Amino acid sequence: MNNKGFNWFFPIAIAVILFIFLQPMFSSSEGPKIDEExxxxxxxxxxxxxxxxxNDVNKADVFLTKEAKAELSAGAKKQSDPFAAFNPSTGPDYSFSFGDKTFLLENYREIKQANPAIKTSMDYTTAKNPxxxxxxxxxxxxxxxGLFYFFLFRRMGGGGGPGGQIFSIGKSKAKLFDEKxxxxxxxxxxxxxxxxKEEVQEVVDFLxxxxxxxxxxxxIPKGVLLVGPPGTGxxxxxxxxxxxxxxxxFSLSGSDFVExxxxxxxxxxxxxxxxxKAKSPAIIFIxxxxxxxxARGRGNITGGNDERENTLNQLLTEMDGFGTDTNVIVxxxxxxxxxxxxxxxxxxxxDRSxxxxLPELHERRQIFDVHLSKIKLDENVDREFLAKQTPGFSGADIANVCNEAALIAARNNHDSxxxxxxxxxxxxxIGGLEKRNKAIKPSxxxxxxxxxxxxxxxxxxxxxxxxxxxxxxxxRGRSLGAAWYLPEERSLTTTEQMFDEICATLGGRAAEQTVFGTISTGALSDLERVTKQAQAMVTVYGLNEKVGNISYYDSSGQSEYSFGKPYSEQTAKTIDEEISKIIENQYTRxxxxxxxxxxxxxxxxGKLLEKEVIFREDLEEIFGKRAWDPELTEHPVTSIEDPTSHGNVLNPDQTLEQ
Structure with missing residues (x-):
């Protein structure tokens, strides 16, 4: 286990085990010699x-009765054998050679006939090759x-396998990428x-x-933290x-420390x-x-929580910068x-966060360039068009879109x-697989x-x-219908914009009430969305006049472990009333x-029942163009000739939270 030289402990231990267990094999399997008389x-x-x-060697082994063995002494050989306790003898008590087998059998038969009380039995076999x-x-x-050595000693250095974990349980599981x-x-x-990229390029230049x-x-900075939504790269x-x-x-995951x-x-x-530090300069990526x-101290959980805190404490100590001469960046x-x-x-x-x-429009186009380089494309595919159709998509989402498009093209036997x-x-x-064969009542x-x-x-x-x-x-999927919108990519949202979004989301249930006079359970996702939006307006963004410019949002995450509310019961009642007021006002609108x-x-x-799929052109034909959206009017995103095709789609019902 040391690095100073060859360790003789394990070879000696194996040799002793071999001597103890194999020694009886090399000792004689015959008992003490006696003559025929x-x-x-x-x-x-x-x-x-x-x-x-x-039969084949004219020899015989004699096995005594228990009483006879008790009378006999242990024998000189057993007394001098230091391993007799480990290997109790199971061989014959005596062995002898005979000249004529017929003469032996006659004498044996005469003795038994003379004394019928004798219970001795005689068996015949062939001598084994020792x-x-x-x-x-x-x-x-x-x-x-060999199996014992492989699973216990050989794999103890690599940390793999059941045996390896015994000796390398405290070794790092980081995968090393070097010049090899x-x-x-x-x-x-x-x-x-x-x-x-500009900031991490500076880190590379540091090294x-x-x-x-x-x-x-x-x-040199000690650590760089990359923060962002999942799938952003x-x-x-x-x-x-x-x-x-x-x-x-050195690359590993945070869960690799947990055991x-x-x-x-x-x-x-x-x-x-x-x-x-031994390979400095180096990079550790967790x-x-x-x-x-x-964060430590959240909740009163013991056991695994204490072990995680010990691991964090050790990480803090290692990153504290005691040795400033080692060029290791985390x-x-x-x-x-x-x-x-x-x-x-x-x-x-x-030091740096x-x-x-999520990528902007021009960044999405660059991401499409990377992923589309490996795909056989049709000449009519416009990367700028695809980037416009995927607002809010991460790099992983765009990679999934490209892969799914290639699979669909192959399924439809397209050349590109x-x-x-x-x-x-x-x-x-976005919406899931179409289920055109799903049975739905006409009503x-x-x-x-x-x-x-x-x-x-x-x-x-x-x-x-x-x-x-x-x-x-x-x-599609679990929904009976779906609508795709072109959300505006904005960084701030005003009160009027949120009111309009809530009103549009409640339009489905309002249409049911207007036409049929009754409502159904089909607006579940709509109600969930507007409730979260209204709740955010009142308790997070301070967009409600009665509650005022107050936010109960806790960015530190400490409220997750708190059983109490940061406001009184009277304020909670006011918040509930204002949330309900916002939603009901927009529903009435x-x-x-x-x-x-x-x-x-x-x-x-009626057109939707007839075609099952309608597009922006159908709305323009019925309602006319949107007067307050000149950009969309001058540069239409879609130009669909076949109204039954799937047309241009985007993230459905995208809201501020999404």
Missing amino acids: KFYELVEAGKVQEVLVY ITEILFSVLIWVAVL DKVQVTFKDVAGLEGA KNSDKYTRLGGK KTLLAKAVAGEAKVPF MFVGVGASRVRDLFAQA DEIDAIGR MAATNRADILDKALMRAGRF IYVD VTKQDFLDAVDRI EKKRVAYHEAGHAAISWLVEHAAPLLKVTIVP ALQILSENRDKLDALA
Whole structure:
């Protein structure tokens, strides 16, 4: 186990085990020698239990009765054998040779006839080859010890397998990428993320040209934290750093520190930093660091929580910068930065926090360029068009769209991936698979048509709602109908914009009430969405006059572990009343808008029942163009000739929370 020289402990231990268990094989299997006359005397005395006669060698083994064995002494051989306790003798008590087998049998028969009380039995067999028996036993033991060595000693260094974990449970599980294992990902493979790439490129420059910065008295940053929504490319960015830096790169996940044994996490942290310092300059990348970096003291959970805190404490100690001469930079990624411990986020540990946001329009086009380079495309596919159709999509979502489009094209036996394949792919990812064979009653289908027509009508008639692109009453996934909108990519949302969005979301239920006089359970997702929006307006954004400019949102995440509310019961009653007031006012507004445009609502629902899928052109034909949306009017996003095709689609019913 040491690195100073060969360790003789294990070979000696194996040799002792072999000597103990294999020693009986090499000892004689015969008992003490006696002559034939002595054998007859033992039989006449009734001391022989069994006689085993070997036909081919004229030899016989004698096995005494229990009483006779008790009378005899242990024998000189057994007394001098230090391992007799480990290997109790199971062989014959005596052995003898005879000349003529016929003469032996006659004498034996005469003795038994003279004394019928003698219970001695005689059996016949063939002598075994001792060399063959020894070789067979040796092979069995070699196989057993070989498996024992493989699972216990050989794999203890690698940490794999059941046996390996016994000796390497405290070793780091980080995967090392160095000059032998070159990472092929570079910054050219990371599309978009200009700001994040610029900052991590500076980290690479720190490691390559550290003297350039330290000669002026500066210190290399100890840690860089990548924060952002899932799928935005945090791990990919770290891989690009590994490919560009040309220094040893240790990669592992935060959950790799977690183990059922106490103290293992802290031991792995120590081992990881020891390896990195030995290969300095180096980079350590911890993905999903929130698995061990969660703030301490949250909740009164013991056991596993204490072990996680011990691991975090060791990580804080290692990152504290005691040794400033070691060029080791720690990179980490998480999408839960709000729950990380403050001591982990302070300067001197994670000096820099890089936010990796969802890609903008031009960044989405660059991401499409990367993923479409591996796909056989049709000439009519426009990357700019695809980027416009995917607002709010992350890099992982765009990669999924490209892959799904290729699968759809192959399923339809296309020679290349067409524009329609991409549109169908977005349809499939957002709404689910079409279920045209699902049986729906005509009355339910009519209700679904008016519900979706209500959404479409109000979103077209109010100013700040996202304009509709496509409506369908073909069941998809778990929904009976769906509507696709073109949400505006904005950073701030006003009160009027949220009111219009709530009104448009309630348009489905308002249409049911206006036309049928009754409402159904089909508005469940709509009600959930508007409730969250109204609740956010009152309790988070301070957009309610009665409650005032107060926000009960806790960005630190401490409220998750609190059983109390940060406001009184009277305030809670006021909040409930204001949330209900916002929703009911917008529902009344939706009823009024649909009542004033009942003829247009009926025309839109009738066209939806006829075609099952309608597009923006159908709404323009019934309602006219939107006066307050000149950009959309001058540069229409869609130009559909076949109204039964899937057309241009976007994230359905996108809201501020999404």
